[in-house]
Amino acid sequence: MKTDELRESYLAFFESKGCVRRPSDVLMPRGDPTVLFTPAGMNQFKNEFLGVGQLEFTRATTCQKCLRTGDISNVGVTAYHHTFFEMLGNFSFGDYFKREAIQWAWEYLTDKRWLALDGDRLSVTVYLDDDEAYNIWHDEVGLPADRIRRLNEHENFWPAGAPSQGPDGVCGPCSEIFYHPLHGGDEVEIWNLVFTQFNRVGDPPDNLRPLPKQNIDTGMGLERTAAVLQGVASNFEIDSLKPLCLAAGETVGVNYSFDSPQGRPVRRIADHVRAITLCIHEGVSPGSEKESY
Numbered sequence: 509m510k511t512d513e514l515r516e517s518y519l520a521f522f523e524s525k526g527c528v529r530r531p532s533d534v535l536m537p538r539g540d541p542t543v544l545f546t547p548a549g550m551n552q553f554k555n556e557f558l559g560v561g562q563l564e565f566t567r568a569t570t571c572q573k574c575l576r577t578g579d580i581s582n583v584g585v586t587a588y589h590h591t592f593f594e595m596l597g598n599f600s601f602g603d604y605f606k607r608e609a610i611q612w613a614w615e616y617l618t619d620k621r622w623l624a625l626d627g628d629r630l631s632v633t634v635y636l637d638d639d640e641a642y643n644i645w646h647d648e649v650g651l652p653a654d655r656i657r658r659l660n661e662h663e664n665f666w667p668a669g670a671p672s673q674g675p676d677g678v679c680g681p682c683s684e685i686f687y688h689p690l691h692g693g694d695e696v697e698i699w700n701l702v703f704t705q706f707n708r709v710g711d712p713p714d715n716l717r718p719l720p721k722q723n724i725d726t727g728m729g730l731e732r733t734a735a736v737l738q739g740v741a742s743n744f745e746i747d748s749l750k751p752l753c754l755a756a757g758e759t760v761g762v763n764y765s766f767d768s769p770q771g772r773p774v775r776r777i778a779d780h781v782r783a784i785t786l787c788i789h790e791g792v793s794p795g796s797e798k799e800s801y
């Protein structure tokens with residue numbers, strides 16, 4: 509499945525579940541001083557999660573342009589990290605919750621009419637004490653216990669470490685879905701389901717207050733899932749990124765191949781040129797401050 513087809517398939521699946529298809533937000537969020545770049549699909553829905561939004565619907569699906577600099581040193585080195593990437597998301601604002609989010613994720617990934625991935629190659633994680641999510645995966649989806657790991661707040665809470673370290677605000681336990689590639693290699697996280705059910709107020713203990721309405725925020729990596737579907741060992745080998753690597757190699761005069769010694773720097777160039785192009789498109793030019801830097 510081509511990357512463009514995957515994007516369309518995901519949005520169509522969640523439309524069939526009643527989600528309203530919304531366009532990607534801009535990469536440089538307006539009116540949000542807490543971030544320089546849009547880091548996730550949920551960013552444009554912050555008000556809805558807080559219960560003060562104006563939208564007339566309670567379910568949405570998007571493919572969001574994202575830019576994260578936290579993993580910049582991994583770009584080109586690992587198979588799966590980028591600065592710019594696209595995040596497929598489905599969102600509930602006080603509407604559906606864990607059961608639907610988990611069951612629909614499984615259906616989309618494994619059903620023959622959708623991605624038709626082999627369920628035996630998938631495993632999940634849940635937050636330590638999230639028995640509700642564990643039981644849905646185990647008893648309803650039917651995943652065996654050895655493919656459901658319980659991890660701590662640094663792995664399975666969003667934002668990571670929020671209970672003990674903050675920031676204050678909406679947060680919740682999450683459940684991540686991993687794929688074990690056919691060609692061997694490390695498992696890859698393809699989808700994060702966040703159960704946004706708390707407002708964090710101050711330091712522990714008793715700092716996680718249940719929200720009046722429970723929300724769903726999920727993020728699936730477009731490029732990572734395309735790599736799984738295309739059976740390639742790295743995101744940089746998928747149909748939308750390999751041509752950029754080849755073009756970057758041609759421009760700097762090296763014959764790019766994935767395993768060549770120059771593979772790593774050429775992938776970095778391809779990633780950074782893609783990110784910078786999208787930034788320039790939104791009016792940011794190189795400079796020494798904030799987004800420009």
Ligand code: SER
Pocket residue numbers: 547548549550597666700701702725726727728
């Ligand atoms: N906000 C969560 C994340 O970025 C899920 O979309 O992983």
